Amino acid sequence: MRKYLCLLLFMLLSVAASAQTNTLATFNLRQNEIMRIGMIVLGSWALLNIIIGSFKLMKATRNKRFFFQMNIYWNIVNMIIASVALYSLLTQTPATQNLTESIIQHDWYKKILYLNIGLDVAYLFIGIWLQERSKLSPKIEQLKGWGQSIVLQGFFLLVLDIVLATLLEGQAAILYNLIP
Incomplete structure (x- = not known):
């Protein structure tokens, strides 16, 4: 009887550990998906800005010329960041991370x-x-166009980063509940 009780206890502990592993793997996959979608959105935004900005730059005058110019420069950097991050996310195997690695990566x-x-x-x-x-400078058009572009890009990035941070914070409770 004692052997059966020990076997039953072992099986229950195994099921609990398996459930924790499955929950952790699910959390890691979900976190990876959130970040991957975020980088796809960033890369799409960058590509769209580069394409539209390139066409608009040919016909733009005055401050709009500098606006589209800065959009192109800014989004080349965004495209590089999104590409490197996406490559990193796609080459990871999040389902195999242990709890410590998951906590470190999440933080x-x-x-x-x-x-x-x-x-x-x-x-x-x-x-x-x-x-x-720009109102006080001889480079009125340049500073005004660059300023408008930086406000637009900063606003988009602010919204994207807040959404991603909110989604990750929503997942945090699942991860922290796994800590023994």
Whole structure:
């Protein structure tokens, strides 16, 4: 009888450990999916801005010329960031990560996103400052166009980073409930 009780206890513990592993794998896959979709959105935004900006730049005059010029430059950087991040996410095997690795990666993603949110707010202020500065500068059109572009790009990135951070924060409870 004692052997059967020990066997039953072992089986229950195995099922509980298996459920935790399945929950962790599901969490890791979901987190990877959130970040992958975020990088696809960023890359699509960048590609769209580069294509539209390239066509509009040929016909644009005055401050719009500088607006589209800055959009192209800015989104080349966005495209590089999205491509590198997407490559990294696609080459990972999130289902095989253990709890410690999952916690470290989750915290790292959140730190990066919160840092980016701070930078996005700074971009908004810099864009607004450039537009105000244009009123007192001989480079009125250039500063105004660049300022408008930076405000647009900063606003988009702010919204994207807030959405990604919110989605990851919503997943955090699942991860932290797995900590013994």
